Amino acid sequence: MGRVALRGLLAVAVITLCLFVFGPLLWLASQAFATSWTYPNLLPDGLTTRWWKVVLDDPALGAAVQNSLTFAPLTVLISALVCLPAAYAFARREFPGRRAMLIGLFATNAFPKMGLFATMASLFYALNLMQTVLGILIVHVIGTVVFMTWIPAAAFASVPRSLEEAARDAGAKPLRVFFTVTLPLALPGIAVAAIMSFLASFDEAQGTYLVGAPDYMTMPTQMYSLILNYPPQVAAVFSIMLSVPSVLLLLLVRKHVMGGHLAEGFQIR
Amino acid sequence: MTTQAARATDGLRITGLVKRFGDRTVVDDLDLTVHPGELVSLLGPSGCGKTTTLRMVAGFLAADGGSIEIEGKDVVGLPPERRPSAMVFQNYALWPHMTVFKNVAYPLRLRRLPKHEVTDRVEHVLGLVNLLHHRDSRPATISGGEQQRAALARALVQEPQLLLLDEPLSNLDAKLRVKVREDIRELQQRLGITTVLVTHDQDEALSMSDRIAVMNGGRIEQVSAPDELYTDPRTEFVAGFVGQLNSLPGRLVGGRLVPEEGLLTGVRPEDVRLIPVDEPGASAAGHAPQDRLRGRVVRVVPRGAFHELVVEVEDRTLHSLAVGQSLPVGQEVYVDLARPLLFRDGRRLQER
Amino acid sequence: MALPPIVLILVFVGLPIVTALLYSLGHTGGLNSVTATIAQHQHVATSWWGTLDAYREVLTNARLQRDLALTVTVTVVSTVAVMLVAFGIALYQRLSDSRLAKALAVLAIVPMFIPVVIGSWAILLFYSGTGFVRTALAQIGVEGPVWAYTQTAIIIGSVWTSLPFAVLMISSGVQAVPDAVIEASRDAGASLARTVWSVILPMATVPVIIAATFTAIGVLGSFTVPYFTGPNAPTMLGVDINNYFSSFNQPQQSVVMAFVVFALASVIGAAYVWANFRTAAKAVR
Numbered sequence: 001m002g003r004v005a006l007r008g009l010l011a012v013a014v015i016t017l018c019l020f021v022f023g024p025l026l027w028l029a030s031q032a033f034a035t036s037w038t039y040p041n042l043l044p045d046g047l048t049t050r051w052w053k054v055v056l057d058d059p060a061l062g063a064a065v066q067n068s069l070t071f072a073p074l075t076v077l078i079s080a081l082v083c084l085p086a087a088y089a090f091a092r093r094e095f096p097g098r099r100a101m102l103i104g105l106f107a108t109n110a111f112p113k114m115g116l117f118a119t120m121a122s123l124f125y126a127l128n129l130m131q132t133v134l135g136i137l138i139v140h141v142i143g144t145v146v147f148m149t150w151i152p153a154a155a156f157a158s159v160p161r162s163l164e165e166a167a168r169d170a171g172a173k174p175l176r177v178f179f180t181v182t183l184p185l186a187l188p189g190i191a192v193a194a195i196m197s198f199l200a201s202f203d204e205a206q207g208t209y210l211v212g213a214p215d216y217m218t219m220p221t222q223m224y225s226l227i228l229n230y231p232p233q234v235a236a237v238f239s240i241m242l243s244v245p246s247v248l249l250l251l252l253v254r255k256h257v258m259g260g261h262l263a264e265g266f267q268i269r
Numbered sequence: 270m271t272t273q274a275a276r277a278t279d280g281l282r283i284t285g286l287v288k289r290f291g292d293r294t295v296v297d298d299l300d301l302t303v304h305p306g307e308l309v310s311l312l313g314p315s316g317c318g319k320t321t322t323l324r325m326v327a328g329f330l331a332a333d334g335g336s337i338e339i340e341g342k343d344v345v346g347l348p349p350e351r352r353p354s355a356m357v358f359q360n361y362a363l364w365p366h367m368t369v370f371k372n373v374a375y376p377l378r379l380r381r382l383p384k385h386e387v388t389d390r391v392e393h394v395l396g397l398v399n400l401l402h403h404r405d406s407r408p409a410t411i412s413g414g415e416q417q418r419a420a421l422a423r424a425l426v427q428e429p430q431l432l433l434l435d436e437p438l439s440n441l442d443a444k445l446r447v448k449v450r451e452d453i454r455e456l457q458q459r460l461g462i463t464t465v466l467v468t469h470d471q472d473e474a475l476s477m478s479d480r481i482a483v484m485n486g487g488r489i490e491q492v493s494a495p496d497e498l499y500t501d502p503r504t505e506f507v508a509g510f511v512g513q514l515n516s517l518p519g520r521l522v523g524g525r526l527v528p529e530e531g532l533l534t535g536v537r538p539e540d541v542r543l544i545p546v547d548e549p550g551a552s553a554a555g556h557a558p559q560d561r562l563r564g565r566v567v568r569v570v571p572r573g574a575f576h577e578l579v580v581e582v583e584d585r586t587l588h589s590l591a592v593g594q595s596l597p598v599g600q601e602v603y604v605d606l607a608r609p610l611l612f613r614d615g616r617r618l619q620e621r
Numbered sequence: 622m623a624l625p626p627i628v629l630i631l632v633f634v635g636l637p638i639v640t641a642l643l644y645s646l647g648h649t650g651g652l653n654s655v656t657a658t659i660a661q662h663q664h665v666a667t668s669w670w671g672t673l674d675a676y677r678e679v680l681t682n683a684r685l686q687r688d689l690a691l692t693v694t695v696t697v698v699s700t701v702a703v704m705l706v707a708f709g710i711a712l713y714q715r716l717s718d719s720r721l722a723k724a725l726a727v728l729a730i731v732p733m734f735i736p737v738v739i740g741s742w743a744i745l746l747f748y749s750g751t752g753f754v755r756t757a758l759a760q761i762g763v764e765g766p767v768w769a770y771t772q773t774a775i776i777i778g779s780v781w782t783s784l785p786f787a788v789l790m791i792s793s794g795v796q797a798v799p800d801a802v803i804e805a806s807r808d809a810g811a812s813l814a815r816t817v818w819s820v821i822l823p824m825a826t827v828p829v830i831i832a833a834t835f836t837a838i839g840v841l842g843s844f845t846v847p848y849f850t851g852p853n854a855p856t857m858l859g860v861d862i863n864n865y866f867s868s869f870n871q872p873q874q875s876v877v878m879a880f881v882v883f884a885l886a887s888v889i890g891a892a893y894v895w896a897n898f899r900t901a902a903k904a905v906r
Contacts, residue, residue, distance in 0.1 A: 223736070
């Protein structure tokens, strides 16, 4: 009896969770094909692909897609170049202020982004970074620094030193050891960091709008105006398009790769 | 001139080696010479400095003093990749993202050898360690013994002037350990590689080495051939660390213990002979009954081919080995001690 | 080697934070001069260190007080809810080998891959007057609640967006508890609930605290979720920061609110740092 009740409870919990997570997304996605929808009908009044035409024919939206798909990979690349050496240093070297720097990174991450942008604008004006690609990239990269430093640092730290020593012993110079042993073994962790950074960049809207609008609109910044200015169906179509790259990423990465590395990365040592 | 020539014949020569961690001296003015083709073990308890010494020879730790010469060439100051030594790590340190072949080929690739030569040499060495069938396996998919052999192959393929083995058998199970240590020894002798082995296991050291250096507290207590180490230990520490030892305070005089400040008598279990008091002729042998140690068997431990008997003598216990017929618990016995080792303040006195 | 990201952060985050702090205290010169010339309702420094007038104005403003209360409420409720759900999922995954358990853990991670704008908007539509919840309930003749543009929707949205990270963190912590430890507890006669409470939870404390602090800090400063799903007033401080900056043209008040949020986040962050140092101290051999 208790067992049956438990199973029932479990089933309810699972269904509720599914509905909670997927319900809004499916409801939104179905709007993209509806002519209109009258409450309280469970089904739309009719089906159409008209809204897709609206989106695909709008050059501004096309440009936004292009911008997003350019900025996100660029952000990951720059972030990796800037942060990975630091991640290695945090993992392998003991230097004064090491811990203070790790905590500092965390602290800057805790400062509300919008408050930051409020004064960052002045700095960007002073440095002539407003309305520039570089300015947008800076905004995006600073949103990824924590991921790109912490997670790879944990990944580097988890490479056993004896594996590096064995390579030295076999005759490899330090740089060679890094590229043939340390880096390949830390790669899964770095990949997780890259994915997190990609998502962060792909998701960034406020800062991009502040620095880039109206010249450089990305998919999320366009989304804001779409939601406010177009019928919901158009925004629904755009939402599906905006979700495609991320969902592809989700399918690419294995869940078991994600969890451990992420958890490792968020513990300061 | 003559010293130069003599030095050039040494496989490894360590002189006055010192290592400190903070204010703790881990390796204290250590001297050791290993002849070409010889296998010398560094044997000692954990923390005695044996691994630290090995890591300084390999170049992973900087020495705080002294010199290390491999085949006459001073290597102190050289990074590990430029030393003519190759090491087998305790946990094997095989690279998990490379196949066995790639692991073994790695040192050769670094030397930019032609491809066919790399393949030939790797396959030759894999043949030596009997691992050709796992050529394309990943380390994680082969057994511990096979990983050990792969690590050995990776060291051998470099044709090192000096082979360093850091507790190479400690991660293998007991049965495999005996086989692998014979294999390594056989290979080492066949190839004639100068080798230093670090271990805390006396069986391993005794069965594999030409000579053993027993280390304690950062110093070498004694360097001797295995037999000599057992029969002729120079310190109480060596006697106790290599083989079992019954330690008795004082000195043996005419079969009885006479207390004496700073003196200690050590007797191996096989030199403790037990004669049942009720055995005919027991009292006739040797000394008068009142001059003999007398005890009682309190425990019998079967050890396969022999028995280990624990005997209570006055207020202390002695261990004795009995081949063949054992004695029952509770048996009153006379205890005869042969070949006593006499120590004064831990140092062996050369008198019997 | 550690310098490039630190310099980057110092220049583009540290420097703005410092100028923001100066500006909030009424220093309108230097980098703040551009902002200051067009800003309205500014409090200008009267002494060498500045003035707290802007803080006084913000903290005594009745509307902002309500927003602050709402922000704290939403943060606390969302964090607790996220922790409960995430721990439940992690535990189910740990104790059950079923495919359903694994699928559930993957499912809970999906929102991480959906841009927050879309998530917020989808939630708004789902719980709106003509949304799925009310539509479904109408089929059985029940008049469902309208949660869109309410505090409830903000909480739902916050839980939705924060769940993946918490599930990942806590799952990995709970997975790390060895089977033997759990079995030993059951063997000693402890019930499942007792085992969870006195063995699994204590062994996963650090990941749980990390997950909780990151969730709380994230919700505390959030903008997108309350902006789309919440009411116009009261709203969360993240939205106020944005409104005061871009709509009301009162950047100083906006910056002051950012520091209020930052102060709250720092308190939470202290828990995170403490949890980390506790493990670090234990790890030292």
